[in-house]
Amino acid sequence: MSPSGERPPLPLGALNTAKRIGLVYMASSVLMEAEMYAMATADVTIHTSRVTLPSVTVDGIDAMMRSPELRAAVELVAQAPLDVLVFGGTSASFLHGTAWDRMLIQHIEEWSGLVGRCTTTSTASIAALDAVGSGPISLVTPYRQEVIDRAERFFGENGHPVLASSGLGITSDHELAEVPLEKVYDLAVETDVPEATTVFISCTNFASVGAIAALEDELGKPVVSAVQASFWYALRLAKADDAAQPGFGRLFGARP
CATH class of the missing domain: 3.40.50.12500 (Rossmann fold)
Structure with a gap:
């Protein structure tokens, strides 16, 4: 006391x-x-x-x-x-x-x-995309193409077809975490297309949450990340x- x-x-x-x-x-x-x-x-x-x-x-x-x-x-x-x-x-x-x-x-x-x-x-992630009213998405990842292909199939079969996607080809988990947040932001802006209703940033060891608000302001649409x-x-x-x-x-x- x-x-x-x-x-x-x-x-x-x-x-x-x-x-x-x-x-x-x-x-x-x-x-x-x-x-x-x-x-x-x-x-x-x-x-x-x-x-x-x-x-x-x-x-x-x-x-x-x-x-x-x-x-x-x-x-x-x-x-x-x-x-x-x-x-x-x-x-x-x-x-x-x-x-x-x-x-x-x-x-x-x-x-x-x-x-x-x-x-x-x-x-x-599917529940979150549904909650923001998402349809087709732009997909931002650090993955190599074989993993991106699996992601596109998964989101497509759950009502969120991927209209555009990008990856960095990273196969080391340590390297995933070293990608600067600014690069993730730029990658999201470069990947997005007007027809996509939402941008989804995949991977839980890929910096994302610090850029979401700024990306939503820049792109004028919801941005959802895995974390x-x-x-x-x-x-x-x-x-x-x-x-x-x-x-x-x-x-x-x-x-x-």
Whole structure:
């Protein structure tokens, strides 16, 4: 108690009563937690478990998803009392199409015991695009073409045909995180076409959330990123829609 007898403020909030987002993420990745915390109020905490990604190629991503590490990572983080659990890989969850993504969620629910409270970045991204009223999209990625092809198929079969796409051909997860935010901004502007209703920035180890508001101002349309969509959808599942800071795009004002 203070000398006046008043209780001092709690600047970080009551962290033991915060909504807890569990995250299963690539062991070599570094950006998703930081970007999620940038968007979060003090009423949200993020708890991460990790899995090895050999390379950002179809074979490397597939090897990660078929590794027993994935189940172990889910079971470890789910030992915490979580409100929601997110698998934070975009290409890893769209790799083999929509049925694969849905099956992955079912497995995560089974392994974690969090039935109805698990998602993937790909499922969250489709929900986010739907929430902002998106139709056709422009797709911005750091991937090589074989992964872009899988992305285009996934978004197309979920009602968001890709009218234009770009990639940087990166296969190293460390290199993904080193792409400057300014380059991501420029790539989005260069990739977008007028006929696209929304710009989608894929990959959870690719800087994005700091550019979303500026891109929306520049392009005059919604911009959705993989990390932004994952965080937004996690808040929905946790019934904590108001636990986001302002300034991170139209998505946070959207209601599905």
